[in-house]
Amino acid sequence: MTRHLARLGISGIRTVILDIEGTVTPIAFVKEVLFPYAAEHLPEFVRANHADDAIKALLDDAREAAGDPTLDLDQTIAALLRWIDEDRKVTALKTLQGMVWKHGYTSGAYRAPVFDDAVVRMRQWFTRRIRLFIYSSGSVEAQKLLFAHTDHGDLRPLLSGYFDTTLGPKKERTSYLKLAREVRRPATSLLFLSDSAEELDAARETGINAVRLVRPGEVERGSSHLEVESFLALQL
Structure with missing residues (x-):
């Protein structure tokens, strides 16, 4: 069933903020393709590039996140691999993953599967000059690659911009206040689409409109948010 948001009290949407995993791409792509690829290739990448100033700074950030600035290179790599297994949202890890994933994309090792309905609506909204932004725990570089x-x-021509955890954690209210300022729109004119009820809770606290994607087989129904299975169920 199509949900006409204006009839539900949600009107004047001119900017849509999109989560990635479980919203525009299947969760399995990240869990079963990207994470394993990073786990396999990250150690070699870090060892080959650890003297580079940018990589050195990221490794220092990783040591700080681990709570031990004295970790040697092998110990730091071990921490990074552990965080991949735990799906930790550590900014240094996400940035390094993005660098590793770049090789996978450009070499043709994989392509990102995007839900057909998401692409249909994104193209329609773009044509109607509704701005589209991404807010994901993955680094901006990784988002652009995807x-x-x-x-x-x-699909990059459809997107007006990208945000990652340098903006702030996705489950914290202050991150969405910053996001609204960054896109220069009132919170009430923004729509955030995500599969995470906790992220949507934080966004809604700021006045941002929030709708939860519950893709079949991806996440369970049951939250205080409007829930839809497809972008096609939304009519702005």
Whole structure:
């Protein structure tokens, strides 16, 4: 059933904020393709590039996140791999993962599967000059790589910008206050789409409109948010 948001009291939407995992791409792509690829190739990448100033700074950030600035290179790599297994949202890890994933995308090792319904609506909204932004725990670089290499082609022209955890944690209210300031729109004119009820809770506290994607087989129904199984169920 199509949900006409204006009839539900949600009107004047001119900006849509999109989560990635479980919202525009299947969770399995990240869990079963990207994470294993990073786990396999990250150690070699870090060892080959650890003297680079940018990589050195990221490794220092990782040591700080681990709570031990004295960790040697092997111990730091071990911490990074552990965080991959635990799906930890550590900014240094996400940035390093993005660097490793770049090789996977550009070499043709994989393409990002994007839900057909998401692409249909994104193209329609773009045509109507509704701005589209991404807010994901993955680094901005990783986000751009993903949307440049999808099974629907390069989707970057549809997007007005990208945000990652340098903005702030996705489950904290203050992150969404910053987001609204960054896109220069009132919170009430923004719509955030995510599969995470906790992220949506934080967004809604700021006045941002929130709708939960419950893809079949991806997440369970049951939250205080409007829930839909497809972008096609939303009519702005």
